[in-house]
Amino acid sequence: MTNFHILAAMGWRPFFQQQLTLEEWDCVIPVRVTEQHKSQLTVVSDSHTFSLPVVPSMPALVVGDWLLLNEQHQFLRLLERYSCFKRKSAGTGNDWQLIAANVDTAFIVCSMNEDFNPSRIERYLALAEAAEVEPVVVLTKADLTEQPEQWIDNVRSINKQLQVVALNALDSSCADALSDWLKPGSTVVMLGSSGVGKSTLANSLLGEARQLTQGIREDDAKGRHTTTGRSLFPLPNGGLILDTPGMRELQLADCHDGIVSAFADIQQLAEGCRFADCQHHSEPGCAVQAALAQGELDPRRLANYKKLLKEDELNSATLAEKRAKDKAFTRFVNYSQKESRKFKGR
Ligand SMILES: Nc1nc2c(ncn2[C@@H]2O[C@H](COP(=O)(O)OP(=O)(O)OP(=O)(O)O)[C@@H](O)[C@H]2O)c(=O)[nH]1
Numbered sequence: 001m002t003n004f005h006i007l008a009a010m011g012w013r014p015f016f017q018q019q020l021t022l023e024e025w026d027c028v029i030p031v032r033v034t035e036q037h038k039s040q041l042t043v044v045s046d047s048h049t050f051s052l053p054v055v056p057s058m059p060a061l062v063v064g065d066w067l068l069l070n071e072q073h074q075f076l077r078l079l080e081r082y083s084c085f086k087r088k089s090a091g092t093g094n095d096w097q098l099i100a101a102n103v104d105t106a107f108i109v110c111s112m113n114e115d116f117n118p119s120r121i122e123r124y125l126a127l128a129e130a131a132e133v134e135p136v137v138v139l140t141k142a143d144l145t146e147q148p149e150q151w152i153d154n155v156r157s158i159n160k161q162l163q164v165v166a167l168n169a170l171d172s173s174c175a176d177a178l179s180d181w182l183k184p185g186s187t188v189v190m191l192g193s194s195g196v197g198k199s200t201l202a203n204s205l206l207g208e209a210r211q212l213t214q215g216i217r218e219d220d221a222k223g224r225h226t227t228t229g230r231s232l233f234p235l236p237n238g239g240l241i242l243d244t245p246g247m248r249e250l251q252l253a254d255c256h257d258g259i260v261s262a263f264a265d266i267q268q269l270a271e272g273c274r275f276a277d278c279q280h281h282s283e284p285g286c287a288v289q290a291a292l293a294q295g296e297l298d299p300r301r302l303a304n305y306k307k308l309l310k311e312d313e314l315n316s317a318t319l320a321e322k323r324a325k326d327k328a329f330t331r332f333v334n335y336s337q338k339e340s341r342k343f344k345g346r
């Protein structure tokens, strides 16, 4: 009999419980994916942590997923996710890359130095909005700046309602500043460029100078090394944290609604434009341009909004094309198999 109380600390909640049939209540083993490698997953159940081989019957899985296994530890099915982070794959690949599932909060980590970049924060905000995850901007390296308020104001200029915390990631007391989001059973993902202090913060939250385990390296088909390095860590005071290295190239796709939500102020202004399809360039009666002229809207923010929408549109079209091709290919394979069976049956 599963101990759902223990699972709750790992993020199990009524949303998942409701997905079990009455028969399943007694005989399935719910597990959460805490690490992902090419040919195996690390999963945790109510009693232990173990490896699960990746088998063809599995759909695309990601850290944070909840799975049902049978008593022989064989994969049965993936439970529906309440949130999911994804991005267009890095490089020229035309595919989705899942980043994390069943996340409650995204810590958008930035350092209070010359690396600070409001446009990058907006990009992460759009991603969090699209994933339906609550964003919190975490400003690190507070010990290296004289005026953290200046940086906080800078973030608030993006959106007055944004939740912002400034801290020294090296200081173990930073867990107190983040305690609102690190509640038992809640899952937090850390997003941010390299060097902003994600691993440092994770180590401080873990409460020991423990280096986060590096992802296991496995040879891919081309003999190169691939590392996901993504792991879900339970924290001593409750909550689970997910570090995501390698987020340098974050391309948005299928994120239109997320971008619109992250730029709700511009969207609201646009409702006052004379033309419903106003592009906010030089059309007469453009309320967005008017706000710009009056200094009520930051030109950087408008430029970034347009840039992200354009990028998203391009990437979404490429992905849609890829999906259509995949579908046509599957149809062709199915048809060929059917024909060949007919032929053999003669
Ligand atoms: N003084 C100070 N140094 C910090 C702080 N946060 C991070 N650092 C330092 O900044 C450097 C980079 O920190 P990391 O934690 O490795 O950055 P990261 O975001 O995990 O980087 P990737 O793993 O490449 O994604 C390290 O030398 C840290 O010690 C902080 O709040 N204050």
Ligand SMILES: [Zn+2]
Residues within 6 Å of the ligand: 270, 273, 274, 278, 279, 280, 281, 283, 285, 286, 287, 288, 289
């Ligand atoms: Zn307009």
